[in-house]
Amino acid sequence: MSLPVSIPRTVLSPKPTDGSPVYKSVAVVGPPNAGKTTLFNRLTGLRQKVGNFPGVTVEHHTGSFRLDSGEEVSLIDLPGVYSLNPKSEDEKVTIDVLNGEMPGAERPDAIILVLDSNNLNRHLVLAGRVIALGLPTLVLLNMADELHKQGGQVDVLPLARQLGTPVALVSAVTGEGLHAVANFLVATPQIPEPLELPIFGDPRHCREWAVRMGSQASYRRGATPEWTRRLDSIFLHRLWGGLIFVVVIVAVFQTIFSLGQPASDILQKLLDGFAVHLSNWLPAGLINSLVVNGVWKGAGSVLVFLPQILLLFLVIGILEDSGYLARAAVISDKVMAKVGLNGKSFIPLLSAYGCAVPAIMATRTIENKRDRIATILIAPFMTCSARLPVYTMVIAAFIPDRPVLGPVVGTRAVAMLSLYVLGFAMAVATAKALKSSVLRSRDVAFVMELPPYRWPRWKSLGLRLMDRANAFIFRAGTVILAVSIVLWGLTYLPMHNGQPPQIADSAISKIGHFIEPAILPLGFNWRIGVGLLSSFAAREVIIATMGTLHGVDPVSHAMALQDALKSDLSPAGAIALLVFFAFAMQCMSTMAVVQRETNSWKWPILQFLYMTTVAYVAAFVAYRVTLLYWN
Amino acid sequence: MEDEANRVTINSVLKLVFNFMKIPSLKPSHTLSDLALGESGILEDFDMPQTTAEHLMNLGFVPGLEILVARSGPGGNPRVYRVDGTEVALRRDLSRCIAVRPLRNAEAEMR
Numbered sequence: 027m028s029l030p031v032s033i034p035r036t037v038l039s040p041k042p043t044d045g046s047p048v049y050k051s052v053a054v055v056g057p058p059n060a061g062k063t064t065l066f067n068r069l070t071g072l073r074q075k076v077g078n079f080p081g082v083t084v085e086h087h088t089g090s091f092r093l094d095s096g097e098e099v100s101l102i103d104l105p106g107v108y109s110l111n112p113k114s115e116d117e118k119v120t121i122d123v124l125n126g127e128m129p130g131a132e133r134p135d136a137i138i139l140v141l142d143s144n145n146l147n148r149h150l151v152l153a154g155r156v157i158a159l160g161l162p163t164l165v166l167l168n169m170a171d172e173l174h175k176q177g178g179q180v181d182v183l184p185l186a187r188q189l190g191t192p193v194a195l196v197s198a199v200t201g202e203g204l205h206a207v208a209n210f211l212v213a214t215p216q217i218p219e220p221l222e223l224p225i226f227g228d229p230r231h232c233r234e235w236a237v238r239m240g241s242q243a244s245y246r247r248g249a250t251p252e253w254t255r256r257l258d259s260i261f262l263h264r265l266w267g268g269l270i271f272v273v274v275i276v277a278v279f280q281t282i283f284s285l286g287q288p289a290s291d292i293l294q295k296l297l298d299g300f301a302v303h304l305s306n307w308l309p310a311g312l313i314n315s316l317v318v319n320g321v322w323k324g325a326g327s328v329l330v331f332l333p334q335i336l337l338l339f340l341v342i343g344i345l346e347d348s349g350y351l352a353r354a355a356v357i358s359d360k361v362m363a364k365v366g367l368n369g370k371s372f373i374p375l376l377s378a379y380g381c382a383v384p385a386i387m388a389t390r391t392i393e394n395k396r397d398r399i400a401t402i403l404i405a406p407f408m409t410c411s412a413r414l415p416v417y418t419m420v421i422a423a424f425i426p427d428r429p430v431l432g433p434v435v436g437t438r439a440v441a442m443l444s445l446y447v448l449g450f451a452m453a454v455a456t457a458k459a460l461k462s463s464v465l466r467s468r469d470v471a472f473v474m475e476l477p478p479y480r481w482p483r484w485k486s487l488g489l490r491l492m493d494r495a496n497a498f499i500f501r502a503g504t505v506i507l508a509v510s511i512v513l514w515g516l517t518y519l520p521m522h523n524g525q526p527p528q529i530a531d532s533a534i535s536k537i538g539h540f541i542e543p544a545i546l547p548l549g550f551n552w553r554i555g556v557g558l559l560s561s562f563a564a565r566e567v568i569i570a571t572m573g574t575l576h577g578v579d580p581v582s583h584a585m586a587l588q589d590a591l592k593s594d595l596s597p598a599g600a601i602a603l604l605v606f607f608a609f610a611m612q613c614m615s616t617m618a619v620v621q622r623e624t625n626s627w628k629w630p631i632l633q634f635l636y637m638t639t640v641a642y643v644a645a646f647v648a649y650r651v652t653l654l655y656w657n
Numbered sequence: 658m659e660d661e662a663n664r665v666t667i668n669s670v671l672k673l674v675f676n677f678m679k680i681p682s683l684k685p686s687h688t689l690s691d692l693a694l695g696e697s698g699i700l701e702d703f704d705m706p707q708t709t710a711e712h713l714m715n716l717g718f719v720p721g722l723e724i725l726v727a728r729s730g731p732g733g734n735p736r737v738y739r740v741d742g743t744e745v746a747l748r749r750d751l752s753r754c755i756a757v758r759p760l761r762n763a764e765a766e767m768r
Contacts, residue, residue: 057715108715148717148741229714230721247742258744262728262737356730356737356746363748472735473709474746475716 047093047211049135051100053124055156056140057149058106058393059477061168063087065140065198066103067489069207074103086119087493091207099211102134110155115395124159136162138207143167143180143195146245150236151229153189163191164210171197172478176248185243199483254349254478261353271357274350275376278341282334282380287411289333297326315518316511324510327564328503331383331615332495338377338384339494340487345373346391347482355474365454366461368394368472371401375453378408382616386623387494396465400457402620403633406611407453409446412565416607417445419569423588424600441604448608452640497622505618513563529574534559548606548645549599561612598652602645610641687759689724689738689752697725698757700740705754713755717741724757 056062066074070089086105090098104123105116112118119128126133139156141149146167157163167173167180173195186193194206239245261267301322308314345351351373359369370392378385385405392398421441428437516534520527529535538556545555553575561568569587576590595603611617611634620630692698700720703710717740718724727744728737735746 109711111711145742148715148743151715229711229719233719250742258728258737262730264729264731268731352746356735359730359735359746359748360732472746472748473712473716473751474735476737476744476746 046095047097047099048213049099049162049211051102051132051134052091052136052138052211053134054101054103054138054140055120055124056106056168057108057142057152059475060106060140060142060145060149061198062106062140063103064483064486065138065166065168065196065204066101067486068198068201068204070101072489072492073098086123091211093208093211095212101138102131107152109152110159124156124161134161136164136210138210139163139165140168140198141165142169143173144169144176144178144248146180146240146247147233147236150239151232154232154235157189157191164206165189165191165193166203166206167193167195168198170195170202171200172251173248176251178246178248180240180245181243185239188239188242251478257479258353258476261350262356267353267357271354274345274354275373278345278373279376279380281341282337282377286334286337286380289337290330293333294326294330297322297329301326316514319518320511320514321507323514324507325503327510327615328499328506331381331498334381335384335387335494335498336491338380338388339491342373342388342391343487343490344482347480347487349477349479351391352474352476356476359472359474363472365457367397367400367457368392369474370394371397374401375405375408378405378410381410381412382406382408382613383498383619386616386619387498389623396461399624399629400460400465402623402629403460403636404453404456406613406616406633406637407449407456407609409449409608410565412613413445413607415566415569416561417442417604419584419588420591420595420600420604422584423591424595424597445604445608448605452609456636498619503618505621506615509614509618510563513560517560529556529571547649548602548642549596549649550603551594553594554599554603558606558610558612562614564615565607565612596653597656598649601652602649605648606641606645608641609637609644611637687757689726689747689755689757690749692726692757692759694726694729694736696759697723698759700724700755701758702756703754704756705751709751716745717743718745718755723760 054062054066066087066089069091070087073092074087074089087103089101089103091101092098102123104120107117107120110117110121112121122128123131124134124137137156137159139153141153153165157165165185167182173179180195182193182195192206192210194203196203196206198204261270301318304322305314305318308317342351345354354373355369357369358372362369362371371389374385374388374392377388382405385408386402389398389401389405392401421438425438425441429435430437430440513534516537517529517532518527519533535552535556537559538552541555541559542550542552545558550558553572556575557568557571560571572591572594573587576587578587578590591600617630617634620633621627624630687698689698700718700722702720703713703718719741722741724738724740726736727739730736730746733749735748736752737744737746738752
């Protein structure tokens with residue numbers, strides 16, 4: 027099944043070695059879990075940026091590698107692939123870029139192929155396919171440190187002769203052997219044509235070819251580290267495995283809630299404090315209001331998410347790099363399968379109870395695109411922390427505290443719990459509906475490779491945190507900022523004699539009056555309408571807006587605000603408002619992040635329409651039903 | 658390339674005919690799901706969409722290789738299999754679509 031391959035001789039002829047690069051742009055290719063990203067980070071360091079090709083959700087990194095001569099070669103880190111069949115989006119992107127068919131990306135001059143030296147029998151199959159593309163290729167057998175530690179070995183010279191490309195045994199973690207990259211980039215060594223490459227053929231033949239290549243290179247795989255098996259016999263134990271899982275999850279969220287929320291609060295205080303100084307420093311008027319209430323507040327609403335995003339990604343990064351995340355997915359899979367999802371959705375969905383924004387960013391660990399979209403679509407139904415102040419205020423104002431189950435569990439606690447259950451139930455129903463229709467997995471939902479346990483590396487964790495923070499601030503943040511400025515314009519314009527209008531005269535309250543007929547069936551008046559509109563900036567903003575509308579400071583006069591609310595809402599309207607908040611996607615940050623993660627406006631808009639419709643219908647039903655029993 | 662495509666077509670046509678006539682002849686007698694924890698077998702065939710089968714083969718599930726049921730998740734689903742030096746977790750529904758030839762213990766020990 028092997029076909030002869032002709033590789034252009036020109037690219038194999040020696041080039042003058044004056045230290046300047048032979049290639050201008052080089053693609054880094056390799057299977058998942060071969061240490062490709064670690065290698066890319068090692069070569070480019072902080073000189074990298076992240077991007078999306080038009081129309082695809084797959085992300086890629088570009089960076090530059092500096093040679094001794096000071097000249098730079100641009101490197102592009104392509105999605106991890108097992109083969110070059112354009113079956114998945116990842117594979118299609120990689121193939122299109124390598125063939126120069128990806129709009130917005132030049133065809134690379136050469137390829138650095140990263141394989142795991144501990145898995146050559148599988149990974150060499152990919153080498154055959156990649157070399158057959160005809161681009162000059164450097165094959166790096168990565169994780170040499172692990173191979174040697176576990177008693178394995180491989181001779182690179184016979185392998186290079188067989189493949190017709192330079193081959194080097196390297197370790198991206200320790201840096202061992204990486205001078206091969208610079209050597210490759212400044213001078214292509216003279217290497218005869220490959221003896222034989224499998225291009226197409228059934229997997230059995232390809233694997234036989236790979237094993238033959240390996241044996242000619244005296245390849246011996248290292249033994250699986252004994253402690254990986256020992257750890258698995260605990261972490262995947264029928265009884266202890268589940269218990270440890272629960273402990274890990276509780277610890278993760280305890281960390282995020284006990285550190286992340288206070289950090290966000292402190293940051294918010296600092297930002298507010300600075301806003302006061304800024305406002306005093308700037309001359310009063312339009313500019314002052316725009317800068318303080320529009321731009322600064324908008325920027326602040328981006329920044330307050332950072333502590334939680336960084337913490338969640340730090341913890342998930344540790345779990346992922348250590349190998350535990352794959353085990354956690356195995357353990358939680360049985361529960362997630364009941365709603366048509368798989369174990370990889372568990373942690374993102376759980377973190378949505380804190381905030382949907384980092385949760386949606388955390389769905390990157392889900393490789394299956396359909397499962398990932400489904401998880402993104404249901405995450406905002408989970409009761410996030412921004413809903414809590416709203417729930418607390420409305421429940422305190424309208425629901426009398428009576429004991430239900432003994433003195434501890436009262437009506438208010440039951441109301442709060444019901445709202446959590448409501449959001450969860452709608453998430454489950456939506457997931458089931460999606461997974462049995464538009465997002466049904468054509469592929470099999472759950473095939474999970476369990477990598478050996480490894481110590482996480484601080485450097486790669488740090489780079490990933492920076493990457494996530496950048497992606498959030500500069501991509502999602504710009505949308506959030508823009509919406510904040512629009513909301514500012516609606517609230518503070520038109521100005522009269524340099525003074526902002528009374529909120530009742532502002533554009534937003536005109537819209538509030540305008541939409542009043544639409545929300546009247548839910549038992550809401552125009553003030554609640556203005557509150558709903560303003561809560562699009564962030565859910566809890568409705569409290570401040572209601573305070574402004576009634577001229578009451580919501581912090582110092584919480585009771586007064588609760589009384590004032592009773593003039594806007596009947597008890598039935600209050601129940602409808604709670605239900606509306608449980609379902610509606612009133613959060614521009616979530617929308618911005620969904621747009622960013624799916625690289626399209628289709629999903630956030632569909633999600634917004636769906637959640638708003640559900641919220642509207644459910645609030646209407648809640649209002650009508652409550653009217654029958656409680657008025 | 659071409660004859661491979663043809664073979665797939667003939668196979669799938671045959672499968673349709675057999676299914677239609679309700680002939681169980683193509684049903685494998687042993688699947689991966691039948692192996693108990695700690696038992697091993699030789700991978701034989703996949704009865705699943707081509708994409709899924711190829712993905713499994715990329716992960717080391719190549720016909721002819723030995724596979725071992727290494728661990729069992731909570732409630733016996735999913736289970737973890739050891740094949741070609743790696744461990745992969747599969748659900749029961751998928752492991753039922755993978756035909757294996759069970760190895761007797763002595764045979765397994767010799768390998």
